[in-house]
Amino acid sequence: MATDIIMPQMGESIAEGTITKWLKKVGDPVKRDEPIFEISTDKVDAEIPSPVAGTLVEIKVAEGATVPINTVVGSIGEAGEAVAPGAAAEKPAPAAVPPTPAAAPAPPPAAPAPAPASPPTPAAATAAAPAPEPSRGQPAGPTPPAPAAPKTAPPVAAAAPGPAPAAPAAAPPETSGARVESIEERIRQRSSPLVRKIAQEQGVDIRALEGSGIYNRVTKNDILSFLENRKASGAPAAGSAATAATATAPSAPPASAAAPAHEAASRPALAVSDRDEVVAMTKIRRITAENMILSKRTSAHVTTVFQVDYTNIAKLRERSKDAFLEKNGVKLTYLPFIFRAAIQSLKEFPQVNASIDGESIVYHKDIHLGMAVALDWGLIVPVIRNADEKSILGLARSAQDLAERARTKRLKPEEIQGGTFTVTNPGVFGSLFGTPIIPQPQVAILGVGTIEKRPVVVTDEKGNDALGIRTVGFLALSFDHRLIDGADADRFLSAVKKTLE
Structure with missing residues (x-):
């Protein structure tokens, strides 16, 4: 069986x-x-x-x-x-879905008769026209035009005052009856269950939004961004505008009300030639893009950079790395030392190990350290939980274990959630330093630049200066200026520097 x-x-x-x-x-x-x-x-x-x-x-x-x-x-x-x-x-059928909406407006003559008797007759006819055609093979007739609405609405608006199909066309699926949706329908509606739940709670019609996901699906960040912009501008919900249009006779006002939302969300057209290759984003790339945009829109990013002298740690590593590897089975790199120094400073500066929740500040008592891992197919940030309870050896083991399982796709969902502070290491690729983007809802991230020998001015006990060869590197702290003042960020990074040196 x-x-x-x-x-x-x-x-x-x-x-x-x-x-x-x-x-x-x-x-x-x-x-x-x-x-x-x-x-x-x-x-x-x-x-x-x-x-x-x-x-x-x-x-x-x-x-x-x-x-x-x-x-x-x-x-x-x-x-x-x-x-x-x-x-x-x-x-999967969704690959054939995008062309369908483009051809949908073409069959006009057969459908005007069944159009509902409402004032905006041309709009209703346009919305109803595609229904007879796909009814044989498609589960829901009115649904296919929805994906094209965000893309076609702006050009039509520029040509004639009849772009109203966008709002009425979205309404029929709502009244299509209580039945189970197919996978194809969900993809055409461009939303996940979580997005649909948010839309239902907030009274938003997701078919009126322009999605940034694959097949123009509306992502979580798309709808959250729409709600944030709506709150700031005081604009009515897309769903409520469509409902009001159905309840009352005039449909022109909803169309004009919906137009600004489309214009605000629209992006410049991209000219693609036959010399270009168009490839859909992978899921991890889309999620990374959404999170980066969300963070830049949420946090007031500022970066401060310090140079650190790692010479003493370099000498310690040189003496101990072979014995450390033989005894523990783990390489002794610079990262566990940097982790440890950051953890000690987080205890001294709790505002760096915190989050902002609306108008409240959440100070985290536990330190869950995120460590960015570069993969061939994207970036992921597994979390060392209760990092403040671990020694240099414990941090080294945890870092190696999480990195290996990230590269072999064996991480559990809970191992990439709940971080309170993150360390990223672009220096492994030779970067002097970067200005990393803060992973939400954290308020800071530490970037580690490449560590190498450089000529540095050193001062002896008698105050004499001389040039010396030292092992140095840069540390860059990106912080959220809504919570962390520049002076506190500098004091935090100065404490990390002092511990490492």
Whole structure:
């Protein structure tokens, strides 16, 4: 009897996952706990092991498809079990969705008759026209035009005063009846369950928003940004504007009210030639981009830079690194020393190990140290929990373990959450220093520049100056000026420098 392979839940807040790669083909033998496919979620990328030993007899969800947790994505039969023809899943339908909206407005004559008898007859006819065409193969007729609305609305507005289809077109899906949505419908609506929940609670029609995700899906940061801008400008919710338009006769006012939202969210058009290659962002790249934009929009970033003399640590490492590796199985690098110095300074300056929650400051009693790890496919920040309780050896072991499991996609979701302060090390690539972006909701991040020998002016006990060869490097602290004053940031980094020297 075949055993179902399900999309696992990789954390409490994870509602769906994207299959990025099948590591086995239909008909391949698999061992128990052998990785069979890779997934990407909002929190972590991971390899999913086989629940049983046997033969992969069916793939139900193709690479690139996003499905809710607990969805059956394939099945494993007994070893040597015959494979039925066509057991491999086809490529996900969403790839064919983008062209559909472009062609949707074309069929005009057949649909004017069933259009609802409301004042904005042209708009309603446009919204209803596509419905008869896709009704055979598409689960929801009115839904396909939604993805194109944000893209087509601005040009139409410039040409004629009839861009109103954007608002009415979004309304039919809301009244389409209570039924279960298919995966294709969710993708066309460009939202995840979490985004739809936020939209429902805030009264926002997500079909009226321009999404930055793949297939123009509205991401969490898209809707949070919209809500933030709406709060600042006092503009009405997109959903409530559409509702008001349906309830009252005139539809022109909602269209004009919705237009500013589209204009504010619009981006300059990009000219793409046949010499350019267009590739969809990976999930980890999209999440990184969203988080970086969110942080720059949230925090008042300022960076201060100090030069540190690592000569004493360099001598200590040179004396002890071989014995340290032989005894503990871990390399003795500069990072554990930097971690330790930062931890001591965080205890002295609690405002650096804090977060801002609205108009309140949250001071974290525990120190959970994030360490940025560069991967071939992106960047991830696993967290050393209770780092203040660890010695140099403990920090070295934790750093090596987390880095190895990050590169082999074996991190757990909880291991990349809850950081209170982060250290990133661009110096490993030769960078003198950088100005790193603060990971939210933290208020500071420490960047480590390359450590190398340089000529430095040194002063002896008698006050005489001379040139000496010293092992030095730069430390750069990016901090949130909403909470941390420049003087406090400099005192914090000065304390780190003093400990290291």
